Amino acid sequence: MLSVAEAFARVLATARPLPLETVPLPQAASRMLAETLTADRDFPPFNRVAMDGIAVRFATWAGGQTAFDIEHTQYAGAPPRPLLNPQNAVEVMTGAVLPAGTDTVVRYEDILLADNRATVQIPPPEAPGVNIHHQAADRRAGDALLRPGTRLGPAELAVAATVGAAEVRVTRAARVAVVSTGDELVSIRETPLPHQIRRSNVYALQALFAQAGAEVSQFHLPDSLDELRAGLTEILGAGFDAVVLSGAVSKGRADHLPGLLRELHVAEIFHEVNQRPGKPLWFGARAGGPVVFGLPGNPVSTFITACRYVRPWLSAVQRPVGAADAPAAFEAPLPAVLTVDIYFKPQLAHFVPVRLAVDAEGRRATPLRVGGSGDLAGLLGATAFLELPPEPAVFAAGSVWPAWAL
Ligand SMILES: Nc1nc2c(c(=O)[nH]1)N[C@H]1C(S)=C(S)[C@@H](COP(=O)(O)OP(=O)(O)OC[C@H]3O[C@@H](n4cnc5c(N)ncnc54)[C@H](O)[C@@H]3O)O[C@H]1N2
Numbered sequence: 202m203l204s205v206a207e208a209f210a211r212v213l214a215t216a217r218p219l220p221l222e223t224v225p226l227p228q229a230a231s232r233m234l235a236e237t238l239t240a241d242r243d244f245p246p247f248n249r250v251a252m253d254g255i256a257v258r259f260a261t262w263a264g265g266q267t268a269f270d271i272e273h274t275q276y277a278g279a280p281p282r283p284l285l286n287p288q289n290a291v292e293v294m295t296g297a298v299l300p301a302g303t304d305t306v307v308r309y310e311d312i313l314l315a316d317n318r319a320t321v322q323i324p325p326p327e328a329p330g331v332n333i334h335h336q337a338a339d340r341r342a343g344d345a346l347l348r349p350g351t352r353l354g355p356a357e358l359a360v361a362a363t364v365g366a367a368e369v370r371v372t373r374a375a376r377v378a379v380v381s382t383g384d385e386l387v388s389i390r391e392t393p394l395p396h397q398i399r400r401s402n403v404y405a406l407q408a409l410f411a412q413a414g415a416e417v418s419q420f421h422l423p424d425s426l427d428e429l430r431a432g433l434t435e436i437l438g439a440g441f442d443a444v445v446l447s448g449a450v451s452k453g454r455a456d457h458l459p460g461l462l463r464e465l466h467v468a469e470i471f472h473e474v475n476q477r478p479g480k481p482l483w484f485g486a487r488a489g490g491p492v493v494f495g496l497p498g499n500p501v502s503t504f505i506t507a508c509r510y511v512r513p514w515l516s517a518v519q520r521p522v523g524a525a526d527a528p529a530a531f532e533a534p535l536p537a538v539l540t541v542d543i544y545f546k547p548q549l550a551h552f553v554p555v556r557l558a559v560d561a562e563g564r565r566a567t568p569l570r571v572g573g574s575g576d577l578a579g580l581l582g583a584t585a586f587l588e589l590p591p592e593p594a595v596f597a598a599g600s601v602w603p604a605w606a607l
């Protein structure tokens with residue numbers, strides 16, 4: 202049976218970079234940048250007052266003067282006016298330009314203000330520059346701030362905004378169809394009959410893929426072969442980059458997908474991987490059409506195979522050509538120290554949901570109590586999963602294994 206590494210390599214081998222597009226900044230959240238964004242100005246662009254208070258000349262204060270007449274008030278957003286008399290002070294607000302002629306800011310908390318005169322209540326500091334965020338302290342005009350292949354998270358969007366990138370060049374979002382199958386599944390708005398359950402896997406998948414920057418549509422198909430064929434034919438022809446099915450890939454009488462996909466000209470690339478959970482994983486591609494992931498239906502299997510195979514594929518197709526490899530946390534595993542012994546006899550790669558904690562000794566992974574691959578609630582609190590190889594059978598506390606962030 203195929204190893205995890207071989208299956209993963211076959212998945213990535215189908216990844217073709219998506220075209221580029223220009224979108225308004227808010228729509229670029231979670232997408233991959235396809236251009237370099239540089240600082241158009243210094244960060245900060247001027248000597249920025251960092252505390253509300255008064256601005257003075259350090260030499261005056263250090264020379265023993267403690268009472269200063271206020272010449273004027275400098276607000277944030279107002280063109281700067283200099284201090285004219287070096288014995289005086291300017292009242293300044295956070296975010297204002299530091300007035301020329303001053304080099305030190307004293308907070309309101311450290312002065313007494315009366316009759317337009319400030320009396321400083323603390324001794325002068327050792328040197329000027331206190332409570333000032335100096336021009337170019339953080340970045341210089343012309344510095345490259347964001348490079349192609351960077352995923353635009355909240356911090357990146359803020360930086361793009363501050364350099365005026367109202368529109369940004371990104372790779373097109375992967376279009377993903379997420380399809381649940383199974384007659385036992387009802388919508389989340391329904392009250393299930395005793396033999397039914399609400400569909401949950403597709404919600405996990407939708408959230409996972411949206412987080413990876415994809416545009417996700419949800420579908421549900423019943424187990425009947427005819428309806429499944431009709432539904433799949435439509436979905437396969439609808440222009441999706443990937444179709445992600447959950448369920449119906451195992452050996453049951455209603456597990457029609459592998460046969461049906463072949464009939465619909467989706468060539469099988471592999472079926473079954475030497476892993477638990479997720480052994481029945483199916484993967485294929487249609488010439489000129491989408492790739493198709495058939496994720497095993499058990500909720501933990503669906504979730505973990507989506508994280509281990511589908512999300513990295515989404516990143517690979519959304520990474521612009523030639524971009525430096527800048528993997529997001531979930532695209533490359535991180536080494537983590539197992540905190541307890543694990544015994545796992547089957548010679549299968551073993552994915553273990555864990556809670557990661559970072560302390561002085563590094564990243565430590567504590568397995569959660571998951572009652573098998575049907576234990577959907579067992580994933581609550583998991584922040585990663587460990588990938589343990591098929592051998593040995595005993596994984597000792599203290600040993601180090603790759604952890605994939607969830
Ligand atoms: N004889 C064998 N039986 C099974 C094998 C095997 O090797 N031989 N493998 C088992 C493993 S491992 C898994 S995982 C499951 C995978 O089966 P399917 O992919 O065919 O999934 P289903 O049978 O359709 O569903 C399994 C389970 O998950 C529930 N499910 C499915 N979709 C959803 C959804 N969208 N939301 C919530 N729950 C869902 C479904 O109701 C079933 O309980 O097969 C084993 N069997």
Ligand code: MOO
Pocket residue numbers: 476477478479480481497499501502574575
């Ligand atoms: O993939 Mo199955 O997940 O081992 O239950």
